[in-house]
Amino acid sequence: MGWLKHVWAMGMDCGGDDLSERVRDYLFYDTATSVCSSCLRRAEGKVIIRDDSVFMDKLCYACGKREEVLLADDAEYYKRCREVYVKPSEMPEKWNTPMKYGCPYDCGLCPSHEQHSCLTLIEITDHCNLRCPICYASSGPERHQDYRTFEHIVQMLDAVVENEGEPDVIQISGGEPTLHPDFFRILDEAKARPIRHVMVNTNGIRIANEPEFAARLADYMPGFEVYLQFDSLEREPHVRLRGADLREIKQRALENLNANNISTTLVATVSRGLNDGEMGALVEFALSQPCVRGITFQPIQEAGRSDDYEAAEERLTLTEVRRRIGEQSATFVVDDMLPVPCHPDSLSMAYALKVNGSAVPITRYIDDETLLAGPRSTIQFEKDPAIQEAVLGLLSTGHSPQSASHSLAELLCCLPELVVPSQFSYENVFRIIIMDFIDAHSFDLRSIKKTCVHIVSPDLRIIPFDTYNMFYRGELEQTVLEPIRQELALAGMALLTNDERRAVSRSLPMAHIEEVAE
Ligand code: SF4
Numbered sequence: 001m002g003w004l005k006h007v008w009a010m011g012m013d014c015g016g017d018d019l020s021e022r023v024r025d026y027l028f029y030d031t032a033t034s035v036c037s038s039c040l041r042r043a044e045g046k047v048i049i050r051d052d053s054v055f056m057d058k059l060c061y062a063c064g065k066r067e068e069v070l071l072a073d074d075a076e077y078y079k080r081c082r083e084v085y086v087k088p089s090e091m092p093e094k095w096n097t098p099m100k101y102g103c104p105y106d107c108g109l110c111p112s113h114e115q116h117s118c119l120t121l122i123e124i125t126d127h128c129n130l131r132c133p134i135c136y137a138s139s140g141p142e143r144h145q146d147y148r149t150f151e152h153i154v155q156m157l158d159a160v161v162e163n164e165g166e167p168d169v170i171q172i173s174g175g176e177p178t179l180h181p182d183f184f185r186i187l188d189e190a191k192a193r194p195i196r197h198v199m200v201n202t203n204g205i206r207i208a209n210e211p212e213f214a215a216r217l218a219d220y221m222p223g224f225e226v227y228l229q230f231d232s233l234e235r236e237p238h239v240r241l242r243g244a245d246l247r248e249i250k251q252r253a254l255e256n257l258n259a260n261n262i263s264t265t266l267v268a269t270v271s272r273g274l275n276d277g278e279m280g281a282l283v284e285f286a287l288s289q290p291c292v293r294g295i296t297f298q299p300i301q302e303a304g305r306s307d308d309y310e311a312a313e314e315r316l317t318l319t320e321v322r323r324r325i326g327e328q329s330a331t332f333v334v335d336d337m338l339p340v341p342c343h344p345d346s347l348s349m350a351y352a353l354k355v356n357g358s359a360v361p362i363t364r365y366i367d368d369e370t371l372l373a374g375p376r377s378t379i380q381f382e383k384d385p386a387i388q389e390a391v392l393g394l395l396s397t398g399h400s401p402q403s404a405s406h407s408l409a410e411l412l413c414c415l416p417e418l419v420v421p422s423q424f425s426y427e428n429v430f431r432i433i434i435m436d437f438i439d440a441h442s443f444d445l446r447s448i449k450k451t452c453v454h455i456v457s458p459d460l461r462i463i464p465f466d467t468y469n470m471f472y473r474g475e476l477e478q479t480v481l482e483p484i485r486q487e488l489a490l491a492g493m494a495l496l497t498n499d500e501r502r503a504v505s506r507s508l509p510m511a512h513i514e515e516v517a518e
């Protein structure tokens with residue numbers, strides 16, 4: 001019972017040796033329901049603010065683990081996400097699972113979820129021509145049989161359309177989706193449906209090596225985009241994250257994408273001490289590529305295969321990434337990155353206009369100050385529906401740079417200090433996104449319910465990408481989630497039918513009953 005002593009000792013700690021010190025060294029901001037990063041049972045947490053940073057202090061009553069996790073190194077931004085950038089939730093057209101064991105054990109989407117799918121991933125294979133040390137899908141060359149059938153993929157596409165009506169963005173992903181033998185048939189099926197924007201999530205090897213393959217992708221424009229893994233301009237991050245120096249491959253992929261003017265977003269996984277010093281350089285590089293409409297930074301997370309990953313050393317929060325972009329970029333400043341109202345805890349976004357070879361950041365003109373007390377100082381944010389609508393329209397996860405160009409043009413008309421270029425198109429739009437997926441360390445139930453990046457499971461549920469990687473991917477639902485559900489059922493903390501209740505009591509092991517009886 002060493003852990004119990006430990007917890008007891010912590011509970012008795014009144015803030016230092018000096019018992020007369022009765023004031024905590026932090027501000028208690030809120031309570032939180034989290035999950036334990038060891039046993040994944042629900043854990044009780046407190047959100048506290050200390051020295052302008054926000055932490056979650058959590059305790060697992062199942063295994064006794066206590067941890068303090070950094071949520072943000074910018075308390076003002078964190079509070080702004082929670083208190084200002086709030087809009088009513090948009091619902092899907094249907095729910096897929098009942099509420100039974102409580103969040104996050106009922107995905108999904110269950111009726112307790114608070115956002116529809118702005119972006120839905122469909123993984124069409126687990127096969128890959130790389131074996132990255134960091135891969136949430138644990139893909140690799142050895143999974144050469146793992147292609148989903150064409151018919152199954154069509155069902156998955158239909159499942160998203162059924163949930164969303166007209167889905168905003170679908171990402172065809174993997175594994176490496178370009179290796180699927182039916183890849184182009186799958187794209188044809190996606191384009192034949194009322195899906196606004198189709199993306200292909202790729203490492204770019206096929207695009208680099210086969211110019212004719214890249215040229216064929218251009219046939220799917222407009223409403224199509226390549227989401228190109230692009231972690232670094234240096235050798236070492238490629239080796240650490242991807243297991244190989246891919247710089248030349250990425251250059252050739254970009255040459256072929258530029259040659260066909262295929263709308264492209266670069267995607268960089270960022271890790272503390274590895275490539276967080278080159279975010280500014282990556283932004284400037286992305287701006288220099290004609291086909292590139294934006295760059296997305298994804299802080300490294302613990303999911304799937306994460307060889308040698310040390311959360312304490314490598315983890316980065318959204319606000320740390322945001323701060324580094326502002327400090328390192330020659331074009332953007334920190335305040336250009338705004339919370340995205342669909343899911344502000346996890347998403348931050350900045351836009352620039354690319355005109356005559358230079359980039360003019362736009363989002364700095366729509367920060368809180370401008371909205372609340374800027375040039376239109378007598379106008380309150382909520383009292384100017386035109387601005388509010390234009391801002392919310394622009395800052396949506398479900399936008400591609402292409403569809404955002406329309407919202408951006410509307411917004412520029414609301415902000416007369418900026419002039420819309422006469423030949424304005426999505427080729428003028430450049431966007432930075434920080435997409436901070438939630439893992440067991442940063443898990444906050446309040447936030448997880450707002451996630452809007454979802455994935456279709458093989459059995460056609462629509463599951464938040466974050467919880468999918470914790471509880472639902474592959475074997476996890478049986479090996480990790482099922483025991484937790486069983487415990488909740490045995491403890492009478494699940495909404496079960498009478499038949500299910502009887503099945504649970506039948507499964508009660510005798511040894512367990514005897515232990516309880518003693
Ligand atoms: S994360 Fe969303 S879908 Fe999953 S259980 Fe919670 S509310 Fe339901």
Ligand code: SF4
Pocket residue numbers: 128129130131132134135136137138139140174175176203242
């Ligand atoms: S991260 Fe992407 S490229 Fe790397 S192994 Fe996984 S699926 Fe393949």
